[in-house]
Amino acid sequence: MTDGPMLPSRRTFLRGAGAAGIGAAALTALGPAAALATPTARWRPDPDSPRFTLAVIPDTQYLFDQDRGDAAPLDASLKYILDQSSEQNIVFVSHLGDLTENGLTSEFDGISRCFRALDRHRAGYAVLAGNHDIDAGKDDQRGPSPYLDAFGPHRFRRLPTFGGATPDGYNTYHRFRAAGREWLVLALDWRPSAGTLAWAQGVLDRHPRLPVILTTHDLAEADAAGQAELSDLGHRLWDTLIAKNDQIFLTLNGHYWPPGRTVLRNAAGNDVHVHITNYQDRYYGGSAMIRLYRFDLARDTIDVETFSPWLHSLPSSQLTTLDRGEIELTTPVDRFSVPIDFEKRFASFAPVPAPAPRPARDVLVPGTVAYWRFDGGQPDGAPAGDIRDLSGRGNHLARVTWPGSGPTALTFSGEHHRDQPGHGSLFFDGAKNPARGAYLRTADGAPLNDLTFRRGYTIEAFIKLPADFADGHAWCGLFTRLGTGADAGKTGDDPSEPLATLNLAGGGGLQWAAFPLNQHGISTNWSHELPLGEWWHVAVVNDGRRTVMYVEGSEVLRNPSTPAVGIATSGASWLLGAYQYGGVVEQSYYGWLGDVRIVDRALPVGAFLRR
8 A cells, every 4th residue: 555745844843842752863854874873782682581572563664665654663662672672671672573664775775774683783683574575476386586686585594593494585483582491483475376385384383482473464354343364365374384283382473453353262272362464554554563462471461562663762752733633543443462371372383291299208397397298199089197297307297087977078189280299289178157177286295386486487388278267267277286275375466376377368368366475465466358260379487586478489468567576385286287276276277288387496588398
């Protein structure tokens, strides 16, 4: 498509307005790369951070259209990418084709100068030919072209991300390292030949464990609501390459507008996210809009946003009505999040090996006074009986079954937290109304019963709450000291409360409530509400002065600052999986309980049971 000439007065105005933003030199249309402002940050992505960014540049053709157009928007976008490369951990840049309007040498000279900014910093990037860049009537066996002269394989060979190219030069692949692993970008011509598809399959076969992002110019188109479907060329690419290679989890293409997206199911039954990005139909040829795909493997999410760095850089006082409408796009097809369980999605070709169990001897740190684990090889659902203390201190546990409850009130399970040393747990099927369940109890005279932990303590447990855990299971007790405050001479708060309890509110929030040696009342720590149906590591740590609660190694907010020394005792037993009030056991726990360790000193986070 073609566009009418842009008014010289408009271009002149934008150059002047930009002088206060990203610099007048950077806004010179088709200006030499040497005139660009030097980016302030070096291209040095963090290869291990679980958060990284892929920058995507769609069709820029109207910015490079014979004697019409303006290079300033693209200059600004590339400068932004370089300036933000460290802060946003930008690891790679992909252009989706139609770099130019007519595929002329003069047009490629202009956009080539822009991309020299990336070349100078050896930033990883890929481009590909769109139908406006070459002879659109031929496939990638079309032979020489101004596109190849400017962006052939020779341009990328010095970049550390370049992997290789087809003999014709129109297709390339690239690798980058992020989140502790390698990723592959397959950049295909707008009309790949049969030979190219065979070459692409060979690339995938040689890199069978790498997740793949496929970029091309024409793959899918969308309706006005942004719902995408495969185009005619897209069906061929899907059937011959994408659908049968489970490594390809994300595809990006331009060419069509409006933008849109869809999720397709490949031959392996897994999702492939198909996205269209193109803004050439919008004001100022799309003003070199970029898409940032922010991968967050810690959250299993890709956050996507679309904006124009060039318009963002202009002084607010000089923005026109049209400018303001294009600075950032926030519709559901321009700003959105894509939830992906990366480990599960990549499991078929790059499975993450589960951590092996760790022997008890490896986690018996100095000061361990009790260590209970439940991975003795029993089948799921087998009734659990007495449990031995592996610390060697003799704090063994005996099963106590609620009257009227059967053997299945307390059973072994193969479920466990991924980082747990022992690969097993107990399932407590407890309830209060009517009362049912079972729990475990230290024997009378067990050494643990008399310990006051005056110099500090660390109590750790792995827990998982069922999806139906609710108010009816509140205060069911994970770890409770028998004996009341009154039994130890405590007169503050409610003396009928237990001397110590790690408990659960109805919403899944944790409470550690204990009578310290130096207080008459109760010292209480609270966590946030834990999401149900997930495994969590919980730790309560006292350094002889203050008690702090941790969830998954992170300190929670509601930790008291008042000094709390030790835990009062009456010499009675500890309960695992139950709560008592006034000396009476009221109910047992409902949920899974993994390894539990008690240490008579404060442990740093790095020494917790979790890896």
